[in-house]
Amino acid sequence: MLKVRDLRVSLAEEPKQILKGLTLDVEPGTVHAIMGPNGSGKSTLSYLLAGREGYVVDGGSAELDGANLLTMEPEERAAAGLFLAFQYPVEIPGVGNMTFLRTALNAQRKARGEPEIDAGSFLKLVREKAKALKIDAEMLKRPVNVGFSGGEKKRNEILQMAVLEPKMCILDETDSGLDVDAMKLVSDGVNALRDEGRAFLVITHYQRLLDHIRPDVVHILADGRIVQTGGPELALEVETNGYADILGRVA
């Protein structure tokens, strides 16, 4: 589903390469986890795939189901099924959560040539998904993320994912800032979406999330490259020993 080849990416503002030849394959129906030291380029990868400005691609490619992501606008990537749960979700004063969700869903449907969802069905859909994530009606009425706690913002990201039903979901440290119960809610939300046609790329620092969302593959990203790939046991190794051993081995 997601195919990244030898991706090299620098910052637009300064000549600094962040991704230095990153290769990654995520197949439909799988969950891949990415772990790695602070500053290794995990968020840069997720932003780049989602289409944020400020980066220069020095080489390599990134495809979603064979389509070249790198030439698409962010909204086209979203309509094609890519979703990024932000490490730092943005507050949007003046835009209500419901209006935002509905505009986004309908824009994607329109882009895919599908009919818009009517107000009644939309309300029903959101209420149902919100309930599962324990997001109350009051929060839905508020402007997007404004005055939300860190954990509430992360749950709101998962709500958006649940409503938009993307096929390639990238979660950038969605677990950080979550309490134990919220971690369970978020994981349940993700697990509920798991199916054969959908894939997940879960960026995290902690093994605990991976207890709830069992990954098929775990990658270690260091200094802009995937330096090791393995099964769930790799995450356990990181948890107990840190990155020193792994980085030492591959160096």
Added chain:
Amino acid sequence: MAALPQAKADGAEALLAARPAPAKGAAWAEAAREAARGRLRAAGAPARRDEYWRFTDPAPLLAEGPRAAALPLEEVQVFDEVDALRLVFVDGVFRPDLSDEPRLDGVEIQPLSAALSADIHWARSLYGALEAAGQNPVPRPLAALNTAQADTGFAIRVTGRPARPIHLRYLHESEGSEAMIRHIVRLEAGAEATLLENGPAAARFNKAMEIELGEGAALHHVRAQGRDHDRLAATHVFARLGARAAYRGFTLTTNGRLTRNEVVLDLAGEGAKGHVAGAAIGAAGFHHDDTVFVTHSAAHCESRQVFKKVLKSGARGAFQGKILVKPGAQKTDGYQISQALLLDDDAEFNAKPELEIYADDVACSHGSTSGAVDEDVLFYLRSRGVPEAEAKDMMVLAFVEEAIGEIESEPLRDVIRERIAAWLARRKV
């Protein structure tokens, strides 16, 4: 006092000579007009060099002969869907044939000319009085001109709580029209009413309103100025609030070549609340100026000024807002914010927030910002599938939302939101 520069004195005479004198009214009204002519002559015509006009060149408002203005025709106008008592003016002339019967429970409505010819106590004590008081400390010569020359408009006295809003709807048919409109409004103690105004009064117009609110009275005042692309307008709202009275004013401005909206509030009775807000959206050739002066004369009053401007390709915005807290006006709560969203590098916003406080136990805050679209928010919206243009429109609506929130009625807020959305859809900001 220094002698008036000759140009300003000549300018005042030219303004007075530009229109035929209004039909004679009662002796008291003629005296009020004569006093207003005196105020205009004392102040002189406004000039770019005046401190109060530093951001806005008044010349187009003064130059001889009205401007032509081309009008795009629109069938449905803002507020047309609102169930209201409609009073229609065409090119500054009241048209009973297009209007509802001016009868509404809890309100007395009569043409200004009739009120100025009779001996109605409240009209007599109000007409020109708030305008005169509002000349200090800054002169407002165009308002004095209005008192001296206007004979079109309404005298509205609200004694109860009318079930429907009063809608003053201005139409503009002839190319080079010029209008002078004046309303006086009094709400008796405990009365509450909604007043709507919209439309281009003329190619160029001078509109003023004096509002007196009795104890505990509340006036909701929502204006929309928009259809007239070449509009040249100077408007003044003067309001004096009695104890626990509330004035809530909101003005939407789209299009227009030059619009100067002045609001002068006097919170005269304890516990009064005065809120003035505005949203202005314009592209090339648009110049919009909000000039607000709020005086806290009594204790325990609250005032809010919330002004938002969205400016694009050469549009210019100005805000001058003052909060004056008089001695003894303790426990004053004053808030002022003026913000501009600049959609490109050509747009320009100037703000002059001022606080002048002579009481010690007050809480006043003010802020002014101008900036471009927040790229992080734009990306967030786009990453959820919202196309760039639509995302920007959402951000524009979000930006003005705080000002719209000052309107108390949710249905009226929606009318304004829809209006802005329609404008954005047409203009593709």
